[in-house]
Amino acid sequence: MELTTVWFVLIALLWTGYLVLEGFDFGVGMLLAPLSRDDTERRTLLATIGPVWDGNEVWLLVAGGATFAAFPEWYASMFSGFYLALLVVLVALILRAVAFEFRGKVDDPVWRARWDRCIAVGSWVPPLVWGVAFANLVRGVPMDAGHRFTGTLLTLLNPYALLGGLALLTVFLAHGATFLALRTLGEVRARAARAGHVLTPLALVVAGSWAVVTQVRYGAPWTWAAVAVAAAGLAGAVLAGRRRREGRAFAATALAIVAVVVLVFGSLFPAVMPSSTDAASSLTVDNASSSHYTLVVMTWVAAFLTPLVLLYQGWTYWVFRRRTGVHHIPAPAGLPARTAGRG
Template sequence: MNLADFWFILIAVLWTGYLVLEGFDFGVGMLMPIVGKTSKGKRVLINTIGPVWDGNEVWLLTAGGATFAAFPEWYATLFSGFYLPLLLILLALIVRAVAIEYRSKINDENWRNRWNLAIVVSSWIPSILWGVAFANIVRGVPIDAEGTYTGGFFNLLSPFALLGGVVTLAIFLSHGAIFLSLKTSGAVFERAKAFAKPASMAAVVAGAVWALWLQLAYSENAWTWGALLLAAVGLIGAAWFSRADTFGLAFTFNAVAIVGAVMLIFGSLYPDVMPSTTDAAFSLTVDNARSSHTTLVVLTWVAAIMTPIVLAYQAWSYWVFKRRLSEEHMPEHNELTFHKN
C-alpha cells in the first residue's frame, strides 16, 4: 500500500467517525418536537449532546482538512462542484451551533422556541444533504479534462442521490432515537424508545434499496458485497435490538451499519475519488488527485502523533458525561446542565 492509498482509507475512517458521532447529534436535533415535547423535555435532549456535539464536529473538520492536504484536486472539484449543497450544510452547522449556545441565554419562551426551531431545521438539512452528496460522488458527476465540474445544481438531484438523502435521514433519526434511549429516563426515554422501533425499520428498508442499487449499478469491486452485507447486518441488528429494548447493542449495530455503508461507498469508488460521467478518462483518481510524496509523509507523522490524543480525550469526555438524564434533573431556570457520572 502506498501513502495515497493509505490516506484514501484514512479519509474514509474520518468520515465514518463523523457520521457515527454527528449522526446521533443530528437525530437528537430532529427529534426535539417529537421526543422532547415539553420545555424540560427539550432541555433534556440538548443536555444529552451538550458536552460532546462540538467535539463530534472535529471529525468533519479533520476529514475536510485531510482531503485538502492529501488530495487537493479532489477537494477543489468537490467543493466547487457541490458548492451550493455544501454551503447549505455549512450554514446549517453554524446556525445549529449558535442555537445550542444561545437558546438558554434569555429566560423567555418565545426566544427559546425560535432557537429550538433553528436546531430542528439545521439538523434536518445536513441529514439529507450528506446523503445526496455521497450518492453523487459514487454515481459520478460531469467533470471535464481540467478536473472542473461542468454540471448545474439539478445534476445533483437524481433519484439515486435523493434516495441517498432519505437513507442518511432515516439512519440518523434511528441513531438519535437509540442514543436518547441510552441517555435518558422517564417520559423522554419512553418517547425515544417508542420512536426508535419504527425509525430503525425505516432505515432497514431505505438502506437496503439504496445499497443494492449502488452495488449493482456503480461498484466494479466484488469485495464491496462484503461491505453491503456488513451494513445490512448492522441495520437489521439495530432494528432487532431496538424492538428488544436492548439499546446498547442497537446503538452498536447502527454504528456497524454506518461503517459498512462508508466501506461500500469508498470501496465502490476506488481507485477513483470522483468519477466523471463526461468521460471516464477525466475521472479523478487516487493517483492523479494526490499531493506530493513529501506532503503525504508529513501528514502521516502528524496523524500518528495527534490522532491517539484526540481519541483519548473524546473517549474520556463520553465517559465523564455518561449518566442518564430526565426531566427531573432539569432546574426550573433554563440552562445547560451537564451531569457527570
C-alpha cells in the first residue's frame, strides 16, 4: 500500500476518533436543557464529560494537522472553500469551551443560564456544519483547474448537504442520550433513556435516508457494507436501549458513526476533494499529497506517538468510568456572588 493511501486511511481514523468521542460530548451539550430540571442536574450532566471533553477535541486538531502535512493541497482548497463554515465551527467551539470553564465561576443563576445557552449553541452548531461539509466533500464542489473553490456559501447549502447535516445532528443526539444513560444515575438516567428511545429511531430514519442516497449516488460497491453496518448499529441501539443495556446501546451508536465515516471516505477514495465542475480538476491522494520523504517521516512519528496517545486516553476513560448522580455533586462553595447596582 502506498503511503498516500496509508495517510488517507489514517486521516479517516482520526476523524473517526473525533466524531465518536466528541459526538457524545456534543450530544450532552445539546441535551443539557431538555434533560435537566435544576442546576444540580445540569452539573451532573456536565460532570460526565468534564474530564474528557477537551481531550476529545484534540482528535480534531490532529486530523487538521495531519491533513495539512500529508495533503497540503487538500487542506488549502478545503479551508479556503469552506472558510466561512469552518470559522463558524471555530467560534462555536471556542464559545463552548469558555462556557464550560466560566459557568461555575459566579454564584448567580442568570450568569449560569447565559453560559448554558453558550454550551447549547456550541454543541448544536458544529455537528450540523460538519455534516454539511462532509456531504459536500462526497458530492463534490465547484473547483477550477487551479483547485480553487469557485462556488459560494449557498452552493454548500444544497438539499443533499443539509440532509447530511441533519443526519449527523440526529446521530450525535442519540449517541449523547445513550452515553448519559450509561454514565448517570436516578431520574437523570431515566430521562436520558427515554430520550434515547425517541432519538435513536429518529437517527435511524434520517441518517439511514442520507446513507442510502449517498450510496446510490456516490458510493462504491463495497460501501454497501458500511450502510448495512450503520443501519444495524442504530437498530441495535434501539433494541439495547429498550432492554436497558446502556453499554451495548452506546457501543452500537459508536459503531454506526464508524460506519458512516467509512461510507464517506470510501465514497471519496481515491479523490479527497472531487470537483463538480470538471473531474480533471479534482484533488486526489496523488496530486494533493506531500513528498514521499515527508510522508515517510510522518509515518515514523505517528507509529511512535499514536500508541502512547491511545494508552493515555484509554487510561483517562478507565479512571472516570463510574456513573454520576446528583448526590455526587457538591454544593457550590466560595464563589463570588453577583451584586446589583454596582458603580
